[in-house]
Amino acid sequence: MKNFFLIFFMLLFILHGKSQFLNSVGITAGGSLGNQKFYFSDPIAISKKKYIPGVNASIFAEFYSGNYARWVSEVQYNEKGSRDKQPKGTYLNKLQYLCWNNYLKLRYEMYSIIPYILVGPRLEYNLSQGTESPAITGKFIPLHVSVAGGGGIELVSYSNFKFFVEAFYNPDLIMPAYKKSTLEARNKNIELRVGLKYEFVGRKESCNTPTYVE
Numbered sequence: 229m230k231n232f233f234l235i236f237f238m239l240l241f242i243l244h245g246k247s248q249f250l251n252s253v254g255i256t257a258g259g260s261l262g263n264q265k266f267y268f269s270d271p272i273a274i275s276k277k278k279y280i281p282g283v284n285a286s287i288f289a290e291f292y293s294g295n296y297a298r299w300v301s302e303v304q305y306n307e308k309g310s311r312d313k314q315p316k317g318t319y320l321n322k323l324q325y326l327c328w329n330n331y332l333k334l335r336y337e338m339y340s341i342i343p344y345i346l347v348g349p350r351l352e353y354n355l356s357q358g359t360e361s362p363a364i365t366g367k368f369i370p371l372h373v374s375v376a377g378g379g380g381i382e383l384v385s386y387s388n389f390k391f392f393v394e395a396f397y398n399p400d401l402i403m404p405a406y407k408k409s410t411l412e413a414r415n416k417n418i419e420l421r422v423g424l425k426y427e428f429v430g431r432k433e434s435c436n437t438p439t440y441v442e
Contacts, residue, residue, distance in 0.1 A: 251298060252290045252428060256394070258421025260284050264310035264321065266363060267404075267412040280320065282307025284419055290333070298333040300346065308405075308415045312361040319360035323368060323405075323415070325352045329376065342382040350374045350398065354405075364413070368406045374415070375401050390425050 260282040266275040288302030304327040312319040328351045335344035354368050378396035385391070398417040406413035 249291050250289060250428065251293050252390070252425045253288070254290070254390075254423055254425025255285070255287050256302075256421045256423035257285045258283070258394075258419060260307055260420075261418040262308040262310060262323075263416040263418075264308075264312075264405075265414050265416070266361075267414070268363075268410055269412075270410040277310035277312050277321070280309045280311045280322070282309065282322075284421060286329070286421075288329075288425075290425065295337065296335060298335065300329075300331045300333050300348075302329045302331075303327070304329055304350075306352075306417065306419070308417050309359075314362075319362070320358070321361055321364070322358040324355040324357075326355050327352045331376070335382075338384075340384050342384060343379070344382065345377070345379045346394070346396075347377040348375070349402075350376055352405075363411055364406065364408075366406075366408045368413075369404070372400070372405055373402045374398055374405075378419070388427050390427055392423050392425070393421070394423065395420050 261279045262282055263279050264277045266277070267273075268275070284304060284306045286302045286304035288300055291299045291301070304325075306325045306327055308323045308325060309321040312321060329348065330350075331346040331348035333344055333346050335342055350373065352372055352374060354370050354372075357368050359368075376396050376398040378394055380392050380394035382390055382392040396417075396419040398415075398419060400414035400416065404412045405415045
């Protein structure tokens with residue numbers, strides 16, 4: 229994993245030297261709360277599961293330097309799953325994903341903070357599956373698409389390093405994560421994370437700064 233981070237940042241610095249559209253690179257880490265819904269078709273029923281904690285981490289690149297709109301692309305490790313409480317006992321479902329996430333970022337610069345929102349698709353690859361629920365009898369779909377939306381606050385800094393906090397809501401609205409005969413399962417994740425990025429382009433002076441003309 230250490231070598232992966234190193235190679236990633238080396239490639240981004242090389243790209244930056246050849247193009248002006250790369251704004252910044254960074255890392256994030258945080259916690260997740262995973263939940264699932266089981267949809268049964270015979271007989272028709274919906275079973276809502278309980279939340280289970282997990283972790284997440286990512287490396288990302290932010291493109292363009294617009295004042296209000298940017299694009300963020302990231303590679304993320306994310307844990308999902310649920311706690312399935314049944315009369316016979318409680319079963320834990322744990323999933324690990326490697327995700328490629330892409331977000332439209334809308335931001336607004338203020339004096340000391342920069343609030344923003346993010347929305348976009350995620351392409352998720354199932355790394356591992358540890359499922360105990362008796363209803364799950366097969367493998368989760370190896371590759372599936374989900375959506376995510378969230379927001380964050382970046383602290384204004386006059387150095388190239390920027391600190392921020394973010395929260396995301398990530399439901400399986402587009403397709404299920406698991407589908408076998410009479411059962412379909414969909415993940416839902418709530419994610420909180422902190423991050424640090426290195427911005428190649430320095431922060432512009434505020435447009436409100438007065439200009440004096442003799």
